[in-house]
Amino acid sequence: MNEQATVAVHSIDSIVGELDHFHQRATYGAVAVLLKRAPRNLMQGRSRSVRDSWIVSGGTGLPTGYEETNMDPELKSRETILRSADELAAWLENPA
DSSP states (O other): OOHHHHHHOOOOOHHHHHHHHHHHHHEHHHHHHHHTTOOOGGTOOOOOTTTTGEOOOOTTSSOTTGGGGSSSSTTOOOOEOOHHHHHHHHHHHSSO
């Protein structure tokens, strides 16, 4: 699938849905690049919800500015964090 087709298929909500369903973390940068958005503004206008907590900082592996009660309890159940748009796009093709 080419890059433009990937962007057309995925939205922040669809990506969050897959990450949440499969308990997989991805960095703000990976999601932002895939959606052609700025990482700093990626989550603007969204609440700090348990569902959105799967998008994390590359440095800490945790969502920025979240209280522990707003993070999914399974957040660290997988060691792997998807750190690039290519890695995220490949995973979205066959999530597991």
